[in-house]
Amino acid sequence: MGGRLPFDNRVRELREQHGAMTQSDLGKAIGVTRQTVAAIEQGRYSPSLESAFRIARVFGVGLEEVFGWTG
Numbered sequence: 001m002g003g004r005l006p007f008d009n010r011v012r013e014l015r016e017q018h019g020a021m022t023q024s025d026l027g028k029a030i031g032v033t034r035q036t037v038a039a040i041e042q043g044r045y046s047p048s049l050e051s052a053f054r055i056a057r058v059f060g061v062g063l064e065e066v067f068g069w070t071g
Helices: 011-017 023-030 034-041 049-059
Strands: 007-009 067-069
Touching: 011 023, 011 034, 023 034, 023 049
Parallel strands: none
Antiparallel strands: 007 067
16 A cells, blocks of 8 residues: 555644644653654554544544545
């Protein structure tokens, strides 16, 4: 499966709105590496369901406010 995944996300936008949080900061908060956060933001990696919920919780929003299906 090459290319982008069939969903989009607002992780970078939410990170920037959340006090200019870095990819490293978010990675530490949810238990993944900075590289994993970068790949999620770029649509190259699908986070586990647990990680997706953790991301939403960090930003205090619902899961659908972070991730949206485009397929």
